[in-house]
Amino acid sequence: MKDWHHFFDGKEIRMIDHSDPAILGTAMASFAVDDTLCESIGRTDDTAAIRFWVHDHTVVLGILDSRLPNIAEAVAFLEKEGFDVVVRNSGGLAVVLDGGVLNFSLILPDSSEMGIHSGYELMTAFVQEMYHDVTDQIEAFEVAGSYCPGDYDLSIGGKKFAGISQRRVKNGIAVQIYLCIEGNGQARADFVRQFYLHGQAIKDTRFDYPVVDPETMRSLADLTGAPLTVADAKERVLALIGKWYELDITEEELPVFEKRMKQMVERNEKAFK
Template sequence: MSNFKRLIKGSTLRYIDQTDSKSFDFAMASFAIDDALSISVGNTESPPTVRLWVHEKTVVLGIADAKLPNMREAVAWLQQQGYRTVVRNSGGLAVVLDSGVLNISLILPDNQRLGIHEGYEMMVDFIQEIFSDLTSEIKAFEVKGSYCPGEYDLSIGGKKFAGISQRRVKHGVAVQIYLCVEGDGIKRAELIEEFYKIGTLGEKGRFDYPTIQPKTMASLTQLLDNQLTIDDVKDRIKHALKQLNSSIQIDGWSEQEEMTYQKRLEQMVDRNEKALGDLS
């Protein structure tokens, strides 16, 4: 049995769909929501939660990106291209979000049985499961030349379409993935390539920033030659969850979650003001 099925099967699951980017388009709020849910799940005030979200034209930066030698000019350039910028509270480097990128958060209690690698492998298993009828070639390894490279990059034929991060808050774990479902992966990579060219000015800086090779990245529609949409993938996710015989709970915020969310949002705003100044 896969990690995902073993950890989730038989559980009551909470399902939160925030993919309507027209009514929900504030990435700082998105990370604050995951923190609030992680705390709620960790305290057993909420069942394990699957959350889906989409944002229009946003570049999510890592903490290291905010320390680029020429950071202000690089961030200003992104904003001139029509992209919002936000420094996230989980690990990694710059990634592109837009209407063709689906973000999934799997939020579980950290009951000391879920190791870091196990959390990543759970998400890998889940993605392989929901696309199993289309391909058996989804692999997890670092794709050199991609943006935000990591050990658990997901690729088909060596071209990356997804990256995974993990955020642990108190007794909860949020395993987060961005899936490039629609659109042009090369164009997204070219955006980040130029961001780093401006941001580094040819200097090494304090961190080893990636040298982007745009052809290492693609969307699922490009890789599978299948006109998948965000809605198609959402349907696949729902089907996979139902196959686990789990009870699906769909409800709003509790009063405590709202209070925690507001506190975490204030922390995100403060983090971004410190990192980006008047560009936040």
């Protein structure tokens, strides 16, 4: 999919800016917000949303991560290093979030056009266009040795800087990306490598956890040599979207958010029992 624009044609675009880590606090709230927006957007055919979110000193785990042979020690290691630990409700494995990582979600109503790969292809094309003035070398393929590897890892020269996931809720689709814009991508990768060592991933015969090689990961600023920032990335997204209006969670949506947040809290409580 080279043309992502038609998915937004004829739609009003709602923007929600949660890029200040103090707004939501825990990353559990971000996943609850996206689910809430999926329900709202899924009841329409003429609305879409873009949401920015940043969480500092946070490691987001996948469900499989919570089943590591020594998950208690692995979580204790993360917490000792000052990181909040959250289990997500979408696919994937462990990722590091901090002030140099921008997450944003494109939230659309489901349609016959949105096949299993469409959301990933849409986001890939979107990011390639975001940075067309900086590089034409962004590719999508699984980067072996990276953390949270997947078919739609985004990389330059084989060095990963972003990963994409998607979640479908009540006729709405949230396509989510974490973009390592600035900071030390290798240090983030080494941190996840240590997490898997503490969790004794190598002893698990049920699942194949990634063997993380810090050399496989970088920030986009490092890869391009350009002075890129999270603030700049937000501006690029909004410039592509064009016409949009800002509206945070509404009073009508609040009960749905509270329900989804309760589910996230319960998911996390169960994950570490």
